[in-house]
């Protein structure tokens with residue numbers, strides 16, 4: 497295990513992960529104020545002020561050390577255009593477990609950027625942080641997110657039925673996960 501771990505920018509073939517910056521405000525606001533993007537997210541479309549506050553917080557969250565530490569890097573193309581964000585949240589140091597999450601602006605979906613960004617985070621999670629398990633929780637109606645979990649080799653582990661009030665209705669939650677040895681077997 498190598499905690500504490502500090503986030504550093506990383507490039508894939510078509511996608512870069514680095515920290516959010518103040519000058520991402522317009523682009524991130526366009527993404528996070530879009531009702532379609534927020535449909536299955538826990539929050540409602542965000543105001544510009546709210547996005548500004550979040551960028552201020554997220555741009556300084558760089559270190560995973562204790563439970564609930566997180567990093568929320570920007571997903572960019574190799575020209576630097578902001579496409580979305582990843583979420584990498586250390587949920588248990590004892591169990592070496594983290595949660596992963598993703599979002600892309602609508603124009604940037606369907607081009608494989610979320611998959612590449614998620615693979616970069618999984619590489620950091622397993623190869624650098626030394627985690628044992630990474631999981632995602634989602635609304636099973638979110639077909640694009642379910643498909644992404646499956647493309648990453650995540651196992652469908654649980655389906656909780658109407659266990660939460662979500663935007664005025666009862667909603668289900670699906671849990672998908674991958675273990676360090678499963679990730680390595682896929683990479684080999």
Ligand SMILES: CC(C)(COP(=O)(O)OP(=O)(O)OC[C@H]1O[C@@H](n2cnc3c(N)ncnc32)[C@H](O)[C@@H]1OP(=O)(O)O)[C@@H](O)C(=O)NCCC(=O)NCCS
Nearest residue numbers: 533536598599600605606607608609610611634640641644
């Ligand atoms: C969930 C979400 C991130 C998935 O994004 P995505 O772009 O569909 O995911 P991927 O990066 O895996 O891209 C896959 C698609 O790109 C296509 N694609 C095009 N070029 C590609 C390439 N070079 N490499 C890989 N895939 C490519 C694939 O064929 C696939 O298309 P399909 O869905 O029609 O089969 C996106 O739908 C989103 O941001 N939704 C709103 C926010 C949200 O709900 N977040 C999740 C909360 S749990």
